[in-house]
Amino acid sequence: MAVRKLxxxxxxxxGIIERITGTGRFRQRLMEMGxxxxxxxMVEKYAPLKDPIEYVLKGYHVSLRHEEAxxxxxxxxEEESREx
Amino acid sequence: xxxxxxIALAGNPNSxxxxxxxxxTGARQKVGNWPGVTVEKKEGTATYGGYTIHVVDLPGxxxxxxxxxxxxxxxxxIIEEKxxxxxxxxxxxxxxxxxYLASQLIDLGVKLVFALNMVDLAHSRGQIIDHEQLALLMGxxxxxxxxxxxxxxxxxxxxxxxxxEDRESVTRxxxxxxxxxxxxxxxxxxxxIRSARSSMDEHHARWMGIKLLENDEEVIxxxxxxxxxxxxxxxxxxxxxxxxxxxxxDPESLIADRRYGFIHGALKETLHHSKKDRRYxxxxxxxxxxxxxxxxxxxxxxxxxxxxLTFNLGSYPMAWIDAGVGLLTEFVGxxxxxxxxxxxVVDGIISGVGGVAVFLPNIFILFFCIALxxxxxxxxxxxxxxxxxxxxxxxxxxxxxxxxxxFGCNVPAIMATRVLESxxxxxxxxxxxxxxxxxxxxxVYVLIAGALFGARAGNVIFSIYLIGxxxxxxxxxxxxxxxxxxxxxxxxxELPPYRMPTLKGTVIHMWERGSIFIKKMGGVILLxxxxxxxxxxxxxxxxYSRDYEAQKSHIHEEYAAVIQRADAAKAEVLAAKMDEKIxxxxxxxxxxxxxxxxxxxxxKVIAPVLHPVGFDWRAGVAxxxxxVAKEIVVSTFxxxxxxxxxxxxxxxxxxxxxxxxxxxLVGYAFMIFVLAYxxxxxTVAAIRRETGSWGWTAFSVGYGxxxxxxxxxxxxxxxxxxxxx
Numbered sequence: 001m002a003v004r005k006l007x008x009x010x011x012x013x014x015g016i017i018e019r020i021t022g023t024g025r026f027r028q029r030l031m032e033m034g035x036x037x038x039x040x041x042m043v044e045k046y047a048p049l050k051d052p053i054e055y056v057l058k059g060y061h062v063s064l065r066h067e068e069a070x071x072x073x074x075x076x077x078e079e080e081s082r083e084x
Numbered sequence: 085x086x087x088x089x090x091i092a093l094a095g096n097p098n099s100x101x102x103x104x105x106x107x108x109t110g111a112r113q114k115v116g117n118w119p120g121v122t123v124e125k126k127e128g129t130a131t132y133g134g135y136t137i138h139v140v141d142l143p144g145x146x147x148x149x150x151x152x153x154x155x156x157x158x159x160x161x162i163i164e165e166k167x168x169x170x171x172x173x174x175x176x177x178x179x180x181x182x183x184y185l186a187s188q189l190i191d192l193g194v195k196l197v198f199a200l201n202m203v204d205l206a207h208s209r210g211q212i213i214d215h216e217q218l219a220l221l222m223g224x225x226x227x228x229x230x231x232x233x234x235x236x237x238x239x240x241x242x243x244x245x246x247x248x249e250d251r252e253s254v255t256r257x258x259x260x261x262x263x264x265x266x267x268x269x270x271x272x273x274x275x276x277i278r279s280a281r282s283s284m285d286e287h288h289a290r291w292m293g294i295k296l297l298e299n300d301e302e303v304i305x306x307x308x309x310x311x312x313x314x315x316x317x318x319x320x321x322x323x324x325x326x327x328x329x330x331x332x333x334d335p336e337s338l339i340a341d342r343r344y345g346f347i348h349g350a351l352k353e354t355l356h357h358s359k360k361d362r363r364y365x366x367x368x369x370x371x372x373x374x375x376x377x378x379x380x381x382x383x384x385x386x387x388x389x390x391x392x393l394t395f396n397l398g399s400y401p402m403a404w405i406d407a408g409v410g411l412l413t414e415f416v417g418x419x420x421x422x423x424x425x426x427x428x429v430v431d432g433i434i435s436g437v438g439g440v441a442v443f444l445p446n447i448f449i450l451f452f453c454i455a456l457x458x459x460x461x462x463x464x465x466x467x468x469x470x471x472x473x474x475x476x477x478x479x480x481x482x483x484x485x486x487x488x489x490x491f492g493c494n495v496p497a498i499m500a501t502r503v504l505e506s507x508x509x510x511x512x513x514x515x516x517x518x519x520x521x522x523x524x525x526x527x528v529y530v531l532i533a534g535a536l537f538g539a540r541a542g543n544v545i546f547s548i549y550l551i552g553x554x555x556x557x558x559x560x561x562x563x564x565x566x567x568x569x570x571x572x573x574x575x576x577x578e579l580p581p582y583r584m585p586t587l588k589g590t591v592i593h594m595w596e597r598g599s600i601f602i603k604k605m606g607g608v609i610l611l612x613x614x615x616x617x618x619x620x621x622x623x624x625x626x627x628y629s630r631d632y633e634a635q636k637s638h639i640h641e642e643y644a645a646v647i648q649r650a651d652a653a654k655a656e657v658l659a660a661k662m663d664e665k666i667x668x669x670x671x672x673x674x675x676x677x678x679x680x681x682x683x684x685x686x687x688k689v690i691a692p693v694l695h696p697v698g699f700d701w702r703a704g705v706a707x708x709x710x711x712v713a714k715e716i717v718v719s720t721f722x723x724x725x726x727x728x729x730x731x732x733x734x735x736x737x738x739x740x741x742x743x744x745x746x747x748x749l750v751g752y753a754f755m756i757f758v759l760a761y762x763x764x765x766x767t768v769a770a771i772r773r774e775t776g777s778w779g780w781t782a783f784s785v786g787y788g789x790x791x792x793x794x795x796x797x798x799x800x801x802x803x804x805x806x807x808x809x
Contacts (some may be wrong), residue, residue, distance in 0.1 A: 002784040023334065025151055026574045028298075031340035033576055034181045039344075045371075049380045049472035052481075054579060058180040061579035063468050065475070068574055 004076050006041070007053065007069035014042045015074030017057075022071055034058040035072060089248045090138045092161060094189065095173035096182050097144035098461075098580035103231030103589055104173050105141045108241070115596040118143075118157050124596065132241040135248075140167065145182075148188045150302040153507060159302070162194060167247050168197035171240070176206035176213060176228070177581070179355060183347045186222070187260055191294055193278045193287030195255070196224040196242045205581075211357040218354040223256040232586055257287060262294075262342045265330055270294055271321035276319045280312035296320050297327075297335040317695040328458070366581035370465070379469050386462070387488055390453040394446050395492045395523070401445035409438030427621050428614070436613030443495055443766065448598045450489065450496040454503065455593035457485075459585035463503060464577055471575065477557055478564035480509045480575070487513070487556070490520030493765045497522075498770040499597065508568050512770055515563060515784055519556040521549050524714040528758050531718050535739035536751040545750070552759050555791070612765040616712050619683040625678045632673040639665050648674040675724060683708060697757065697796035698750040707757065713764040749803040753796040760792035 002016055017039045020027045034057055035041075044054040044061060052063040066073075091106075095101040105113070109128025118125045126141040133349055142161060143154035150156045162170060172189055174182040189196055200215055219226040225243045229236030246252040262270060274293035278284060284292075295303040297320070307313050327335050373382055413434050420426040457463040463482065471481030479487075482503050489497035497517050504510045521529075532540035643662035647655045678684050687705035694704050702724045710717040718738075725741035746754065762768060762785045772781040 020337075028149065028336050028340065029147075029151065029574055029576055031337055032149065032184060033578075034184070034344065036341045036344045044367075046372065047374065047468050047472060048376045049469075051472045051475075052468060052575060052577070054374075054468065058178075060178045060181055061581075063471075063575065063577045063579055065471070065575045068576070 005070055005071050006072035006074050007066050009043045009046055011043050014040060015076045016040055018073040018075050020072050033062060087134060088136045090167045092140045092167040092170045092382045094158060094170055095144060096185055098578060099173045099175040099182060100231040101144055101173040104199055104201060104229060105139060106230060107237045123153055123157055133245045135245055147185060150300060153672060162192060169197060171197045171199055173199045173201050176200045176203045177209055180351060184343060187343045187346060190258060191260060191291050193257060193291060195247050197247055198224050198226040199240055200226050201231050204230045212356045213357055214354040218255050219349060222352045223258040225252050225254045260346045262339060265327060266338060269305050269327055272320055273323055276316045280310060280316060286723060298339050299336050358771060366487045369582050369797055374465050374469060383466055383469050391492060394450045398449050400428045402442055403687055405441050432504050432614040432617035436610045439681040446493060447496050448594060451594040451597045454500060455590045458583060459590050460475050461582045467577060468579060477560045478562060479513060480504055483509060483513045483588055486517060487520060489751045490517045490522060492523055494518055494522050494767040495770045498774055501774060510777055511780060512560060512563055513567060514774055516556040517558050518767060518788055519552045519760060521552045521759055522763060524764060527715050528717045529755055532742060532751045532755050534744060535742035536748045548755050548759055554780050613712060620681050626677055628676055632669055635669050636666050680726060697793060698753055698800040703754060711762060747806050749800060753800040756799055757792045757796040760788055760795055762788045
């Protein structure tokens with residue numbers, strides 16, 4: 001499965017976090033918030049102006065700006081059929 | 085003597101920590117600030133089982149890495165003040181992420197109790213938590229609670245006492261296993277620390293070792309102060325390098341990863357999902373409130389409603405307070421004889437305190453609305469919607485609220501910057517906020533534009549508002565690129581589930597913030613208004629150019645004689661005429677007094693500075709008094725142009741005087757000056773209060789004055805060049 005950037009996923013798509021590029025404060029903050037390799041993440045929705053983007057991971061909702069999601073690499077998973 | 089326990093309350097934002105704090109302490113709480121910073125500090129007491137329990141509410145944090153002020157405060161309190169134990173409030177419906185902070189607290193080796201909060205919500209979502217098993221795995225007693233319903237409070241208190249007395253059977257110190265490679269390096273660094281300081285206990289040395297590997301600046305600083313720092317730091321470098329080589333990542337990421345690994349392992353055995361359905365009511369509410377089409381209109385409606393409530397509903401109690409202050413002034417003024425003391429009490433103290441009191445309704449209503457936004461979870465959504473717009477201005481999505489509030493009054497607006505977590509964002513918002521034209525500046529615009537621009541006054545005033553917004557954007561960009569370079573905080577904003585707020589919680593929230601305003605700001609404003617009063621009242625004995633008293637008594641005698649001879653109807657007319665004439669003389673006298681007072685002299689001293697922008701000394705004095713509050717500019721003009729103090733911005737006499745004294749070009753430059761320079765004393769006090777720094781306060785005042793002068797200079801000199809003078 002190809003590695004993609006998190007901001008390339010569309011609403012409703014899911015991925016498994018591969019790693020976060022770069023170093024420093026932002027990277028560690030994301031990891032503390034649960035963006036650790038192997039975690040499943042789903043795109044909940046885009047803001048009305050397309051930025052920021054709301055994600056669901058580890059059972060909670062968090063939003064990242066486009067430029068921030070750009071630094072998160074994910075392995076896209078096959079879309080689960082959602083019953084709703 | 086009663087036995088005492090001190091506990092600290094830690095937890096993630098949105099974990100319901102505040103409700104637990106309120107449940108534990110009831111009304112026995114006080115709010116202050118942590119020393120040196122503007123982060124709120126709440127303390128309270130509870131009594132249970134013969135103990136007096138002091139509860140210190142730590143700031144809500146996701147972690148204990150020293151990246152934000154809140155995290156440093158929380159950590160330093162635990163390490164330095166050594167509370168008897170720490171209660172970590174954990175959101176049961178968001179267990180995995182909440183346990184991250186818990187894992188750091190376990191590493192710290194302090195005595196712990198976990199309050200597993202909102203278990204009802206977790207349950208309704210089909211999450212079944214075996215909290216007893218989890219407690220055994222973590223070595224910490226876990227008490228299920230429902231903060232909003234007060235459930236679990238007694239059990240929590242009981243557990244606190246048990247742990248404090250070392251009677252809790254679950255409590256044991258566990259080591260989170262960071263994996264063989266990391267553990268080896270932790271052991272090496274830990275060994276170095278222990279050999280340098282043999283008195284340090286093992287848990288703490290291990291914690292320091294982990295923190296050093298995590299690149300923790302505070303602990304590195306701590307080590308640098310101690311003997312054998314070189315040996316320790318050298319070992320640290322070797323360890324980091326080795327981990328990078330064998331595991332291919334930096335230690336801080338590895339540690340974060342392992343912590344989640346530990347949590348994952350613990351939850352595997354203890355957390356079960358009974359439902360697969362993951363769409364909750366909160367998500368459905370959210371699809372409406374952040375909808376692509378309706379999101380903005382709904383948001384604008386909420387802001388509009390808040391604005392209306394704050395300034396319109398607030399105007400009623402405001403008028404009562406104003407009237408009350410007026411009555412008090414009259415009463416006290418009547419009680420005391422004419423003289424210096426009366427001036428000090430009435431014009432200095434009462435009008436100063438009154439000036440603060442008048443803002444109270446606005447501030448309490450505003451804080452109630454903001455508390456409601458925060459407690460329901462809407463604030464995070466507002467930031468989510470607005471972030472794109474605000475980000476282009478170099479600000480955070482949440483900065484929108486203070487910016488829009490600025491149109492009403494900068495004081496609550498600056499206080500509303502508290503919703504921002506990053507200090508950089510907070511200071512940036514505070515610095516540009518005064519450029520938003522508040523309602524106090526409007527009377528000045530109405531007076532000047534009305535007098536000089538006639539039918540075009542509306543457009544002229546609108547243009548000033550627009551220039552203010554443009555300047556706010558421009559200055560935001562400039563500050564972002566100069567003063568705050570490289571400090572950009574990541575957005576990473578949690579969007580908590582929508583919650584039904586409790587009235588009690590929201591009112592407490594409002595009260596905490598409002599009461600700080602009363603306590604801390606009153607003093608500064610009082611002092612400032614006394615200073616301005618003194619400047620405008622001294623020197624007391626002025627050598628007038630004319631003998632006003634003689635003139636007044638002359639008029640009095642003249643009329644008294646005529647009135648006595650006239651019939652009743654005529655006497656009334658004559659008496660009115662006499663009062664009018666005496667009034668005119670008194671205004672002339674006041675005018676000359678103003679001119680010769682320290683304030684007037686100051687106006688003349690600064691006149692050369694204002695000359696290049698086209699203002700005379702009277703405009704200078706008006707601007708000086710406007711430092712207290714912008715509305716005062718109008719009444720100062722009233723005095724200076726001899727039309728009497730009680731004339732408002734719509735007065736014909738005052739307009740005529742302005743037309744005589746200023747050209748439209750000078751008037752426009754004057755309005756721009758009023759727009760940009762320091763809004764008022766109350767705002768300065770608010771800036772001091774919220775930045776916690778006189779340096780930033782002075783900078784705000786200084787750059788406002790400089791900007792005002794430069795803008796006025798460009799307009800006046802440019803206009804003169806173009807022949808518009």
